[in-house]
Amino acid sequence: MGDSLLLRNAKLVLPEGVINDVDILIEDGIVTRIGRGLEAPNGVEILDVKGKIVIPGVVDEHVHMREPGLEHKDNFTNGTLDAAAGGVTTVIEMPNTLPPVENHKILLEKAKRLVSKAYVDFALYGVIHDGNIDEFDEMVYAGAVGFKIFLGPTTGNIPAPSDGTLYEALLKSAKFKVPLAFHAENWDLVKYFTEKVKSTGRTDPKAHTDARPPICEEEAIQRIALYTKKTNGISLIVHMSAREGVEILQRARNEGINIWGETNPHYLLLTVEDYEKYGTLMKVNPPIREKEHQETLWKAVLNGIITNIGSDHAPHTEEEKKKPVWEAAAGFPGVRTLLPLMIDQALRGKIPLTRIPELLSKNPAKLFNLYPKKGTITIGSDGDLVVIDPTAETIIRKEDFHSKYPLSPFIGWKLKGRIVYTILRGTIIAVEGKVLGGPRGQWIKYSIETTHK
Numbered sequence: 001m002g003d004s005l006l007l008r009n010a011k012l013v014l015p016e017g018v019i020n021d022v023d024i025l026i027e028d029g030i031v032t033r034i035g036r037g038l039e040a041p042n043g044v045e046i047l048d049v050k051g052k053i054v055i056p057g058v059v060d061e062h063v064h065m066r067e068p069g070l071e072h073k074d075n076f077t078n079g080t081l082d083a084a085a086g087g088v089t090t091v092i093e094m095p096n097t098l099p100p101v102e103n104h105k106i107l108l109e110k111a112k113r114l115v116s117k118a119y120v121d122f123a124l125y126g127v128i129h130d131g132n133i134d135e136f137d138e139m140v141y142a143g144a145v146g147f148k149i150f151l152g153p154t155t156g157n158i159p160a161p162s163d164g165t166l167y168e169a170l171l172k173s174a175k176f177k178v179p180l181a182f183h184a185e186n187w188d189l190v191k192y193f194t195e196k197v198k199s200t201g202r203t204d205p206k207a208h209t210d211a212r213p214p215i216c217e218e219e220a221i222q223r224i225a226l227y228t229k230k231t232n233g234i235s236l237i238v239h240m241s242a243r244e245g246v247e248i249l250q251r252a253r254n255e256g257i258n259i260w261g262e263t264n265p266h267y268l269l270l271t272v273e274d275y276e277k278y279g280t281l282m283k284v285n286p287p288i289r290e291k292e293h294q295e296t297l298w299k300a301v302l303n304g305i306i307t308n309i310g311s312d313h314a315p316h317t318e319e320e321k322k323k324p325v326w327e328a329a330a331g332f333p334g335v336r337t338l339l340p341l342m343i344d345q346a347l348r349g350k351i352p353l354t355r356i357p358e359l360l361s362k363n364p365a366k367l368f369n370l371y372p373k374k375g376t377i378t379i380g381s382d383g384d385l386v387v388i389d390p391t392a393e394t395i396i397r398k399e400d401f402h403s404k405y406p407l408s409p410f411i412g413w414k415l416k417g418r419i420v421y422t423i424l425r426g427t428i429i430a431v432e433g434k435v436l437g438g439p440r441g442q443w444i445k446y447s448i449e450t451t452h453k
């Protein structure tokens with residue numbers, strides 16, 4: 001169920017190393033041969049990519065594409081068009097849509113609705129709260145590859161679970177080997193500090209950062225690490241923003257606890273100094289913080305303590321974003337800019353190029369049991385590839401977005417490197433940011449066989 005394509009003279013960049021001038025043959029959507037001077041089977045399209053970098057398609061483990069129920073913000077068609085244009089070939093879609101994905105029926109209905117609109121492959125999260133822990137197993141059998149647990153408030157206002165539910169969910173995570181992704185902010189502390197800062201009368205955008213100090217994350221991550229240890233569950237702390245959280249993650253990982261950490265480009269590229277320029281456009285949860293936090297995040301990314309980088313793609317309407325600081329919506333569309341921003345950092349020497357496919361493809365695919373079908377380029381994996389010209393430039397423009405509201409702080413940024421082709425299971429789905437053809441994405445489900453091998 002895919003096309004055939006022969007890439008010639010690729011500079012193949014994988015976490016394991018770089019191979020120059022190599023050919024990659026994809027047949028019926030699957031990588032069948034990698035080597036030099038491969039013979040082209042009859043009728044197979046040939047793409048000479050000399051001088052270009054080839055990496056595995058990005059697996060963006062953290063997208064909120066807003067469908068169903070929140071289509072006034074955006075929809076799955078636009079979201080996956082942006083994914084295709086941005087070198088993302090698999091997205092893992094968050095469950096805080098309407099209705100929330102809290103049972104297997106809703107999960108199946110969501111999958112059915114999205115599959116005809118998907119320009120890239122996708123997998124689905126379920127959500128766990130106090131009212132639906134009994135649905136965990138059925139959602140796994142229906143295909144959920146992971147679960148989201150909101151310890152803090154979010155779009156959709158899904159309540160945080162009690163500690164007992166948290167523990168039980170982690171026991172189930174251990175049983176099925178599915179990860180739980182945590183929005184790790186202590187809601188009570190967020191409320192306390194927010195009231196405190198609000199009462200001073202502040203309305204500047206940085207008040208948002210001061211209303212959610214690092215202790216909110218620190219407390220939540222500490223608790224998750226402890227429960228993960230006691231249950232042998234699998235945890236992912238999404239959107240890490242604070243030094244204190246990284247320190248706990250580091251200790252926990254050193255202890256051998258199965259806890260993973262994600263950060264997002266905006267925490268690596270923006271600091272509170274940028275509020276002046278971007279205002280509530282860069283309002284996200286947890287908040288963007290001071291330089292010292294950013295430096296710790298970079299260190300953690302470089303030394304492998306932070307394991308994953310996702311986009312936290314979270315579009316809102318212009319009206320919702322432009323409200324005063326306390327009411328403005330948190331988040332902005334990121335799936336289109338995730339890879340270009342990180343490639344730019346690599347080409348500027350901030351991070352080795354080989355780490356990009358590890359953080360954006362391999363580790364997310366491994367964590368969500370999609371590897372090695374997704375997340376790498378090896379014999380037998382899906383032919384999901386991105387071809388990048390390291391000598392060209394990218395300017396992020398508003399018109400490059402398919403989002404209903406392309407409200408990104410990165411518009412106007414000038415980047416090193418340019419995505420030339422996005423290839424999904426052997427089919428070229430985007431050229432220079434232009435998406436070709438119709439939606440051909442597939443739903444990728446949790447599979448007992450591959451997960452427990």
Ligand SMILES: [Zn+2]
Binds near residue numbers: 062094314
């Ligand atoms: Zn999110």
